[in-house]
Amino acid sequence: MSRTLLSPSRSFTVAILLAISAAGAAHAAVHEVVQDGFTFIPANLEIQVGDTVHWTWQTGSHTVTSGSACTPDGLFDAPLNTANPEFSFTFDTAGAVDYFCTPHCALGMTGTVTVSASSDVPESAAALGLRAYPNPFRAGTDVALSLEEAGPVRVEVFDAGGRRAALVHNGWMAAGPQRLHWDGSREDGSAAPSGIYYARITAARTVRTLLLTKVD
16 A cells, blocks of 8 residues: 655646546546545545545644554554645555544544455446536536446435435446536535535446535
8 A cells, every 4th residue: 555645735626537448457546535624525435456545634633544443553644734735545455444533533533445356347337537627616517527438327416414415417328528517406406505515426336436615
């Protein structure tokens, strides 16, 4: 497993670019986790061996520390604060990895990354990248997908509490570039409030997530 501390960045451009290639093993993906108050969103993440998790700071002073029961195990321990607003870690071994924020573990600021061995899903069913724009957004955000082969694709948006806010797409998509749009509305037609959301993109048995920010 490898660790990377990223330099600060003020701009956060959203995206969802779902690229799918023809055959072979699935490519590694990057999964987004955001710190929101005393929580990690999403707190429970399922990935595959070789994938990277990228944590993004919002407020306060925190850490991303591997271990359970508020006890570090030495795998990774990185600050997450105004001076170090990003942290990434690549998971090269299958298994469940618990982590927590050292100063706020007692408040329940914990998470788990469950790493599965690379499946036999062909590359044509693997999400190779995630991008969305604009982000942060007010009126809506576009979702761009590029498929080398046609296949079923499902794109859902969830709020910070894990409740589904919108089903953007659920069906067969033709090969080639496609564009979807979430207008920032809930499934009942009401406007979704400002806050943190995450898009979940499912292509065959491959699931990827990406954080979105809606502002007033």
